[in-house]
Amino acid sequence: MNPASNLILVGPMGAGKTCIGRRLAERFGLRLVDADREIELRAGTSVATLFELEGEAGFRARESAVLAELLRDDGLLLATGGGAVLAEDNRRLLRERGFVVQLLVTVEQQLERLAQDRSRPLLARGDREQVLRELAQRRAPLYAEVADLRYDTGSLGSAEAAAGLAAALDRHWRRPAGAPSSSPVSGADA
Numbered sequence: 001m002n003p004a005s006n007l008i009l010v011g012p013m014g015a016g017k018t019c020i021g022r023r024l025a026e027r028f029g030l031r032l033v034d035a036d037r038e039i040e041l042r043a044g045t046s047v048a049t050l051f052e053l054e055g056e057a058g059f060r061a062r063e064s065a066v067l068a069e070l071l072r073d074d075g076l077l078l079a080t081g082g083g084a085v086l087a088e089d090n091r092r093l094l095r096e097r098g099f100v101v102q103l104l105v106t107v108e109q110q111l112e113r114l115a116q117d118r119s120r121p122l123l124a125r126g127d128r129e130q131v132l133r134e135l136a137q138r139r140a141p142l143y144a145e146v147a148d149l150r151y152d153t154g155s156l157g158s159a160e161a162a163a164g165l166a167a168a169l170d171r172h173w174r175r176p177a178g179a180p181s182s183s184p185v186s187g188a189d190a
């Protein structure tokens with residue numbers, strides 16, 4: 001098991017990386033960083049606009065650079081974007097620099113959670129269900145390759161899921177000596 005001080009969330013769009021990350025950061029005394037948000041801050045524009053202006057390849061180059069920059073630090077809760085595992089160098093970096101949690105979600109749950117979402121360019125055209133199924137098929141082995149722990153949010157709401165994941169991390173994540181101690185998940189209803 002990986003005794004890293006960073007906690008890294010990977011998984012598909014709508015798995016809850018960003019929102020569960022927010023709750024867990026507080027619980028484990030980690031600094032929350034969301035890779036997409038950091039890319040947007042550096043570029044001064046949105047992920048959707050970057051896809052439009054630079055294509056997916058341009059966005060992926062920015063994503064790799066941001067992951068490398070952020071993961072020089074310790075004590076982070078890093079919420080990645082769903083495609084962060086595509087590049088082999090990213091996968092190596094994630095494995096080396098953190099305890100990686102793969103959040104599991106079904107395509108049906110993704111469709112429900114992202115029904116109103118207009119910010120994810122990969123879902124902007126075509127048949128959403130088909131796109132999500134193709135992405136899941138291609139990426140599932142890549143998430144599995146980097147994961148130290150897999151966690152299924154199933155039918156849980158995000159507060160319950162965060163509380164359940166925190167309990168699983170208490171059992172499975174060996175943190176380095178001197179890491180801040182954990183406190184209850186705020187707003188958890190489980």
Ligand SMILES: Nc1ncnc2c1ncn2[C@@H]1O[C@H](COP(=O)(O)OP(=O)(O)O)[C@@H](O)[C@H]1O
Nearest residue numbers: 013014015016017018019113153156157158161
């Ligand atoms: N466990 C959950 N149960 C219900 N809704 C959720 C859950 N996790 C996330 N959501 C909702 O799904 C949407 C996407 O969540 P988000 O955290 O942005 O996912 P990701 O960063 O993995 O793409 C948000 O509207 C969020 O409130």
Ligand SMILES: O=C(O)C1=C[C@@H](OP(=O)(O)O)[C@@H](O)[C@H](O)C1
Nearest residue numbers: 012013014036081082083120121
């Ligand atoms: O799956 C993907 O390739 C993407 C997922 C998004 O992040 P979330 O997984 O946080 O939605 C964002 O990085 C971008 O729209 C591309």
Ligand SMILES: [Mg+2]
Nearest residue numbers: 017018080081
């Ligand atoms: Mg996100």
